[in-house]
Amino acid sequence: xxxxxxxxxxxxxxxxxxxxxxxxxxxxxxxxxxxxxxxxxxxxxxxxxxxxxxxxxxxxxxxxxxxxxxxxxxxxxxxxxxxxxxxxxxxxxxxxxxxxxxxxxxxxxxxxxxxxxxxxxxxxxxxxxxxxxxxxxxxxxxxxxxxxxxxxxxxxxxxxxxxxxxxxxxxxxxxxxxxxxxxxxxxxxxxxxxxxxxxxxxxxxxxxxxxxxxxxxxxxxxxxxxxxxxxxxxxxxxxxxxxxxxxxxxxxxxxxxxxxxxxxx
Amino acid sequence: xxxxxxxxxxxxxxxxxxxxxxxxxxxxxxxxxxxxxxxxxxxxxxxxxxxxxxxxxxxxxxxxxxxxxxxxxxxxxxxxxxxxxxxxxxxxxxxxxxxxxxxxxxxxxxxxxxxxxxxxxxxxxxxxxxxxxxxxxxxxxxxxxxxxxxxxxxxxxxxxxxxxxxxxxxxxxxxxxxxxxxxxxxxxxxxxxxxxxxxxxxxxxxxxxxxxxxxxxxxxxxxxxxxxxxxxxxxxxxxxxxxxxxxxxxxxxxxxxxxxxxxxxxxxxxxxxxxxxxxxxxxxxxxxxxxxxxxxxx
Numbered sequence: 001x002x003x004x005x006x007x008x009x010x011x012x013x014x015x016x017x018x019x020x021x022x023x024x025x026x027x028x029x030x031x032x033x034x035x036x037x038x039x040x041x042x043x044x045x046x047x048x049x050x051x052x053x054x055x056x057x058x059x060x061x062x063x064x065x066x067x068x069x070x071x072x073x074x075x076x077x078x079x080x081x082x083x084x085x086x087x088x089x090x091x092x093x094x095x096x097x098x099x100x101x102x103x104x105x106x107x108x109x110x111x112x113x114x115x116x117x118x119x120x121x122x123x124x125x126x127x128x129x130x131x132x133x134x135x136x137x138x139x140x141x142x143x144x145x146x147x148x149x150x151x152x153x154x155x156x157x158x159x160x161x162x163x164x165x166x167x168x169x170x171x172x173x174x175x176x177x178x179x180x181x182x183x184x185x186x187x188x189x190x191x192x193x194x195x196x197x198x199x200x201x202x203x204x205x206x207x208x209x210x211x212x213x214x215x216x217x218x219x220x221x222x223x224x225x226x227x228x229x230x231x232x233x234x235x236x237x238x239x240x241x242x243x244x245x246x247x248x249x250x251x252x253x254x255x256x257x258x259x260x261x262x263x264x265x
Numbered sequence: 266x267x268x269x270x271x272x273x274x275x276x277x278x279x280x281x282x283x284x285x286x287x288x289x290x291x292x293x294x295x296x297x298x299x300x301x302x303x304x305x306x307x308x309x310x311x312x313x314x315x316x317x318x319x320x321x322x323x324x325x326x327x328x329x330x331x332x333x334x335x336x337x338x339x340x341x342x343x344x345x346x347x348x349x350x351x352x353x354x355x356x357x358x359x360x361x362x363x364x365x366x367x368x369x370x371x372x373x374x375x376x377x378x379x380x381x382x383x384x385x386x387x388x389x390x391x392x393x394x395x396x397x398x399x400x401x402x403x404x405x406x407x408x409x410x411x412x413x414x415x416x417x418x419x420x421x422x423x424x425x426x427x428x429x430x431x432x433x434x435x436x437x438x439x440x441x442x443x444x445x446x447x448x449x450x451x452x453x454x455x456x457x458x459x460x461x462x463x464x465x466x467x468x469x470x471x472x473x474x475x476x477x478x479x480x481x482x483x484x485x486x487x488x489x490x491x492x493x494x495x496x497x498x499x500x501x502x503x504x505x506x507x508x509x510x511x512x513x514x515x516x517x518x519x520x521x522x523x524x525x526x527x528x529x530x531x532x533x534x535x536x537x538x539x540x541x542x543x544x545x546x547x548x549x550x551x552x553x554x555x556x557x558x559x560x561x562x563x
Contacts (some may be wrong), residue, residue: 011339021370032357108317108347109370110339157296265320
């Protein structure tokens with residue numbers, strides 16, 4: 001606008017105003033679809049909770065030292081985080097890139113791919129942090145005792161959600177077509193989701209499987225949420241949170257790389 | 266000489282074996298409207314993408330509003346408004362919400378945001394439709410909104426990629442009026458088009474592109490005078506007759522071009538003793554285009 005600004009200092013990376021612009025777009029759009037999104041993010045984990053809670057709960061009343069409903073109620077927080085981050089990131093990114101060409105419009109404004117990806121991931125992470133609490137709230141209705149540690153759950157969901165959002169964006173960035181997502185869902189997300197310790201403890205798995213589980217970010221999310229609700233486990237939990245943060249930072253850079261390749265010729 | 270809003274020198278952009286932009290030079294002086302004229306595939310859209318650093322050139326120098334690309338592209342983009350060829354509005358949002366989002370993306374101060382949105386609504390004559398969802402708008406309204414969205418922050422430079430493609434003639438006229446108003450306010454405009462009339466009406470200078478390079482540049486009337494003369498003789502007839510006329514004109518040293526059902530003999534101004542019968546008409550940019558590129562234009 002003003003000519004004085006024209007020769008101003010070079011704009012930095014990850015500027016707040018660029019992130020805000022993209023976040024405002026998401027927030028305004030959210031006002032037009034929040035009902036369906038909240039519905040699916042709420043109902044899906046609740047169904048898991050009820051199905052496993054009542055299904056298994058009728059056979060096993062206690063597991064790993066917890067009431068089964070408590071075990072599953074806290075475990076499905078991670079499921080809800082995954083469902084409200086990786087999936088919207090994958091499909092949403094692809095739709096915005098391929099069909100709505102939204103990203104073309106945003107990148108024509110003073111926003112770089114790095115800022116675009118970061119803002120999108122922040123937005124999804126925040127939603128995942130909130131929606132992740134739903135199964136826990138439902139579990140409270142079914143008898144889970146409230147505790148102060150629960151206040152940390154949205155934060156754990158946010159950190160994990162940021163990583164899974166970046167994971168989904170990366171997949172969308174590398175995918176050639178919508179059909180490619182099937183491979184990722186079947187070969188990556190489903191095993192990670194089942195082997196996270198949400199529905200059954202991993203204690204009885206062979207040693208090598210338990211070691212591998214430590215490479216599953218979702219597993220750390222499950223354990224952290226349980227410990228937040230029932231009592232922390234000192235430095236080990238710090239290490240788990242650190243693992244989630246490392247996972248997040250790593251896939252964040254990968255997502256930026258993937259989307260730069262896709263969006264900038 | 267006025268400052269250049271856009272300066273390209275020797276710009277090359279390749280996609281694999283295809284060279285989309287091939288050693289292109291382009292000057293857009295501030296305050297002027299320059300038209301990139303060329304058929305589909307001439308490299309117009311790629312040139313537009315290069316100017317916003319959504320495509321990175323393989324060779325050459327690019328400057329937009331004094332900023333070097335791609336390094337300083339973000340500063341340049343802050344003062345540019347881009348109207349894409351393909352509509353990318355948020356269709357489930359209202360007209361006003363679309364403008365609000367871009368008022369944020371273009372970093373308009375909070376205190377000026379409301380006024381900027383109102384101005385954009387007025388300019389695009391969408392004040393009465395501010396609360397309509399985009400998917401309820403007609404094609405012409407959507408295009409007006411697309412333009413208003415690009416201008417919400419009063420950019421110094423507007424990049425319009427085929428701004429009227431696929432629209433009815435009447436809607437096209439409306440948009441021309443809008444672009445003309447923008448030009449008279451002093452906004453620099455670079456517009457790509459494959460409509461001859463659009464370039465002729467709106468552009469101060471036209472750059473004719475073919476296969477990624479500029480084949481001619483200048484004011485529309487100058488290009489016509491220089492390359493096609495004043496008048497053209499258009500001869501209609503059966504194919505055999507047209508072939509005859511072509512040979513005869515060729516023998517007389519005249520340049521010709523074939524159109525679908527006729528043959529045009531160029532530069533017949535004051536040619537006395539030329540006996541072929543036909544309709545005389547003023548030469549136009551299309552004659553120049555076909556002459557220079559050997560391609561027909563839609």
